[in-house]
Amino acid sequence: MQTSYPKAKIKILLLENIHPIAKERLESEGFSVELENGALSEEELVKRIPGVHVVGIRSKTILTKRVIEAGDKLKTIGAFCIGTNQIQLDAANRIGVPVFNAPYSNTRSVAELIIAEVISLSRGLFEKSASAHKGVWQKTADGAKEVRGKTIGIVGYGHIGSQVSV
Numbered sequence: 001m002q003t004s005y006p007k008a009k010i011k012i013l014l015l016e017n018i019h020p021i022a023k024e025r026l027e028s029e030g031f032s033v034e035l036e037n038g039a040l041s042e043e044e045l046v047k048r049i050p051g052v053h054v055v056g057i058r059s060k061t062i063l064t065k066r067v068i069e070a071g072d073k074l075k076t077i078g079a080f081c082i083g084t085n086q087i088q089l090d091a092a093n094r095i096g097v098p099v100f101n102a103p104y105s106n107t108r109s110v111a112e113l114i115i116a117e118v119i120s121l122s123r124g125l126f127e128k129s130a131s132a133h134k135g136v137w138q139k140t141a142d143g144a145k146e147v148r149g150k151t152i153g154i155v156g157y158g159h160i161g162s163q164v165s166v
Helices: 020-028 042-048 065-070 089-094 107-123 125-133 159-164
Strands: 011-014 032-035 054-057 076-079 099-101
Touching (some): 011 020, 107 125
Parallel strands (some): 011 032, 011 054, 054 076
C-alpha cells in the first residue's frame, strides 16, 4: 500500500519501557523507531522531540507545553496508560496534536487482583504464609472463611467495579 508520506521518514519515539515487540512491529512496517527504557526530563525531551512525528509514553514522562511546542513535526501523542494528566492537553490541542490513551487497559487485571485479595483476606493467606516462612505449618482452617455465599459491597460501579461483579 502506498502512503502519502514515506513510512521510513516517520519518526516514532517510545519511552518508559514500552515493550520491544512494539518497536519490532513498527520497524517491520517501515517506520523509524527509537526506544528509551525510562522517562526523559523536560530538557532531554526538548532536545529529542524535534523531528519526531509520534511520541509514546506511560505515566512518568511529563509532556509540558514547552516539550509539545518543541515537537515541530509532532502529529500525535500516545499515552499507553489510563490517564493523560501527564500531558498538557491544552498545548497539544492548540497546535492540533491529538492525544490518545488506553483507559481500560488494566481494568480486568485490577478486577482479578481485587478478587484475589478478597479470597486471600477471607482465608487468612497472608498470616498463614508468614507462619509457613517461619517454619510453622498451620494445618487448621480455623479463621479461614469461604467467599461463596457472601455478599460484598462494591463502592463505585465503573469499569473496574462492573468487572468485579461479573
